[in-house]
Amino acid sequence: MTSAAIDHMVSITIFLAAILFFMNLFGQTIQTAVIYQQHRAVAVKCSDLLDTMLLSPGSPENWSVREDPIVGFGLQDPEFTQYQLSPFSLMRLTPSNGPPVYYPKTDMTYYNLTMDFGQSLYVPYTQIVNYSIASRLLGINGTYGFSLTVTPIVDVTVTPNVQPNLLTFSISAVGPGFPLAHAEVSYCFLTVDAQGQYPDYEIEYGNVTTDATGFASVVFSGFDASQVSHAFLAYAHLQGLTGMGYYMHELENENSVVPFVSNFETGEVLLAHSWDVHGGDNPALVHYNATFVVLNEDFRLGNMTLQNETMVGRLTHGLGNPYDCIIINTYTPGILIVTYRITGHQTGVVMMPWGINAMAFSVTFGGNLQNQEWVATDMRQVTVNNMAYQAKLALWSTQGYQVNG
């Protein structure tokens, strides 16, 4: 009798322990499956959301060049179909890279997309679509977070090699998976002419072909790079893929010109003295000459006449000395080239893209994907005014999961 009771107790104890153990095992399997399903849902949402962004121009459809408030988020170029993005919509997204800049003379903060000295884009805070607005307009506020990256497919880098009376540019054109071999590279070599009060520039064009590793070089013999400010723009193109790279060299960078986009609808751009923006030790009067150029089909830069009759002027630092203002009265993407001179040969050149593709700028927009539990990504190949870009979206749930273990 006693042994039977003990047998019952032992068996029940073992049975209950086994049941608990197996419930845990089955529970883990089911929980893992549920998490996989949730991840799968995020991945599907990621693909859908990316198409929503890229295949809709937003509302109003030309919001990127209007002052009206945006009521629908989309990046498609309203004049085209499929995955062709508006170069101006991308300019109006809050860039994740670069700290904001405050310009006291307009009492405004500008978001800053700077590649290097003289290659910058400053857009006023009031004309920017930020991450919060975009999330709300996309209907994912509070449920999903995202990070959108739009980068040129072809990465063209230009590296100078300066020797006495010899300047060599090494050009590298590579895609994400392979070098752009045997591609034609059309280049523009821009040299600042220090003669005259307002410095002008001259352009020399040429073509080279990349080798099997995607490299090419251009040699300018008899050119003293230490005496002349210059810029080198290279366009690599092959079978519909176009990439752009550039290099700038200035003899004077303590005093320069900083262009600010003031208004997209009117095309107003402010030219500020660099001391008022970045500070410095030896502020000086800057003479500038501004031109707006667009890239023609033959990869040559075509001058466009702007609304202002004169595009030259002088900028003085400090209070009481206002900035200058020019109007870019076109929505054709191009580059604002500002050459400047302090005294003698102290010259330089700065450029500002009008349309994100004009200088192959990349854009990262959205939240921080670091420390997110699980991030789904998807990508599309897109074009921005005929330049090949890759749009990559990272999406995560902000509602959290019951992560196993």
Add this chain to the structure above:
Amino acid sequence: MMRTVEVLIVIIIITGAFMISSSFAVLPWPRQVSPINLRRLALTTMETLDTNHDLSRAGFDLSSQTWRDLQVALSASLPPNVLYNLTVYNVNSEASGTTLYAPLKSISNAADLGVTSDASSYLVASSNVTFDVTPEKIGERWGGGTLYILNCSDANGWWITGYTAQSLAEDVSRLLSSYFVKTITVQNTAQLGQILNGQALQGEIVQNAVIINTCGEAVPIPTAYCTTPYSNDSYAYYCYFLGQKVNQYNWTWASTVGYPFYYVSNTGSFPSDQNDWGIFGMTCVGAAGLNGFLRGINAEDYVKDDGWLTLGSPNPSSVMVQISSSAQDNANYYGIYPAQNQTATRALPSTVQSRYNLTATALVFDPADAGGKTWLAGATFVHRNSGGEIRGRLIPIGLTRSTDIRITALAVLSYYQPRLYRSEYSAYNTSRLMVLQLGLVGGV
């Protein structure tokens, strides 16, 4: 002891069940959980490569250098962990209508794309081929096929403000001439007199013709008809005569705007007459013009009738009309897109159908009710004689000024429904199909 053994047996059974169920419950690979949408990536890659039509050119240029460059561009544009296979197919059509795809050339960066590859197709067209549309000619099937456009230099128009009859005639010709066997621009009222007498101007068939009056509310009148009896009752008899001719020749008469036959115009015969609005060379017929025309087309005896038929006092002044669904279909088919909503101020009442043996067909606008009547702002009123035979048609566009000539064109096309023969994209050597298949390194 026995119970313990039984429990152990139960544990073994449950363990077996767990192992069996686990073997069936295979969780997906992480790559399947969060896949890159390879189909979209393939499509957008081909679209990018075709930005400057380079991919289209490569589809028809199978030389090794072109495809070497294409392979470089393709490799450069895709992420390094993506495998691809790009194949171009020739598109052929058999007589039976079956489309055949024959592979011509293929490039790939891997021998095997794995089991989870995905593909997109992209149709490219040859730059040497023009895809066009050949319209069926109206009248080819039942005779006739002549379009007369009244562009009389010695007649003025009214309610066509902002245009001239000449500019409207050009627009009509551009919109409609391709659908007719012959398009004749009637240059003056004398030529109009000729066709009223049944005489061809350029060897065309007068019978079953379509006549479009670009003078709006005015109708050109030949000098020879500016006498009695045509001038009786302020030229209402002339309008009656026109109705008779429409019946006799089985014409289709299109009035582009306003009240049809409200004025007659001949700058030589009425040099000092004007329409009270400063347009000289025309004289007012009034409401009797349309009544006379309808009596004429219905083969009735002439009686002057001044009764106002259309919208406007004593009827409601205007109604908003909306383009009908069938007209919208026709607009899409023929590529003519007038505004969806229009203001009608001279629409005909539906009651004219029973009064004059007319049947409103091919409605451009949905009927609108107002003032106890139903108003038809744009339709083809087909007249049938007592034997049920079609003898003449009237297309009155009863919209307010100024005229939108596209509506008249749409009304004509909606009635005759000429077919459009489009070039086949599958015709030999005009199109090629590019298929880009993508996979991921690792196979799954």
